[in-house]
Amino acid sequence: WGLDYPPLTALHSRLLGHAAHHLNSSWVALHASRGEETHHHKIFMRLSVLLAELLHLAPMLVLVYADNNVPALLLVALTPAQPLIDHGHFQYNCVSLGLTLCAVYALARQHLCIGSALFCLALNYKQMSLYHALPFFFFILGPRYKSIEGIKEIIKIGITVVSTFALCWAPFLGTAGDVVMRMFPFNRGLFEDKVANFWCSLSILIKVKDLLSRVTLVRAALFLTVLAVLPSQLLLFRDPTPNKFILALTNSALGFFLFSFHVHEKTILIPLTTVVLLYKSSSSNTTSSNTSTSNTSASNTSASNTNVNLPAIWFTIIATYSMWPLLQKDELEIMYIASMGVFLTLTCIVLRNQETSLHLLRGFLLSLFGCAVIHALEVFVEPPSRYPHLWPTLCSAYSSVHFGMFFCYYNYLQIQ
Secondary structure, three states: OOOOOOOOHHHHHHHHHHHHHHHHHHHOOOOOOOOOHHHHHHHHHHHHHHHHHHHHOOHHHHHOOOOOOHHHHHHOOOOHHHHHHHHHHHHHHHHHHHHHHHHHHHHOOOOOOHHHHHHHHHHOHHHHHHHHHHHHHHHHHHOOOOOOOHHHHHHHHHHHHHHHHHHHHHHHHHHHHHEEEEEEHHHHEEEEOOOOHHHHHHHOOHHHHHEEEEEEEEEEEHHHHHHHHHHHHHHHOOOHHHHHHHHHHHHHHHHHHHOOOOOOOOHHHHHHHHHHHHHHHHHHHHOOOOOOHHHHHHHHHHHHHHHHHHHHHHHHHHHHHHOHHHHOOOOOHHHHHHHHHHHHHHHHHHHOOOOOHHHHHHHHHHHHHHHHHHHHHHOOOOOOOOOOOOHHHHHHHHHHHHHHHHHHHHHHHHHH
């Protein structure tokens, strides 16, 4: 079995293997354990995901939202997408996402070396964290490249980064090339299944995979990704504030998700990680505003901040909805309905007492109505025999349009 992820995933797997061997050696017996599906083994595997989540992701969310209201914290904690993938599709995304949030938190408080080391750990657990790499680079470089003291800080951070990578990769120095080739599988195609990005939606009309060579597609994906991501990163370089940092992280991850090569449905968790940080904007900005500000100015600020919150919640719902084809394959329909129901109920609680633009609210409700219609069509209408995957494809394209609009919106916010 080859290693599809960076070295820290291998370390985590080995630790779990030792624990499993200690509890019941038959669970990890070479060859004989293949296809092992006993009740106790399933419990062990499920608990391993829950433990990883409690150690890495949950504490960070509580720390970020410690000064916020309880409904908002619950809304973030019960975001459906990540639990459905980690506990249903069965992965440990919570580890890399939690490390990334820790890194953002540290950098926002000017703990640069700690933040850099934490992000390196996230990168060395799952390579998809690269979606966030450019904002980290420009946020650190922006205010420091002009002064001697700043350059000294950059050198310290560089030493931290190199040292962290060296420690992570030391056991794999002899096979590093093989690991990298499996981490970036260019031979596996332009996109995975029904991912809600530009390339999958375009292929509905134009079969680009049949018209262009793999090398050409890689170059085209690289060009479009750089074109989409670079403007927001240059804006961050010019104005490296914590709020712009979060927006640049979101824009970078969304740009990579929409346009890069070989993207999976579950990769939407990467931009979602920083979008959930925007839930907090309304209360934190309002409470920290100067009390001497006029009532009119305060009202405008509150409305503006609320406009950040609703799109963040909206994004969360569409991100979960976009993974519907993947969740169906894993037979997670009931869990999807239940978790989305809980999240929508909490959304009503959080938004009930907030001032929200009527046009924005109408757009939000119309969007959810569209999701419900596509779900209903899939349940009650048999697709044409010529297009057996019509409804999953429609779900993907519908979500892709939303992500394109969110990408434009968050870039607009960063400019503002």
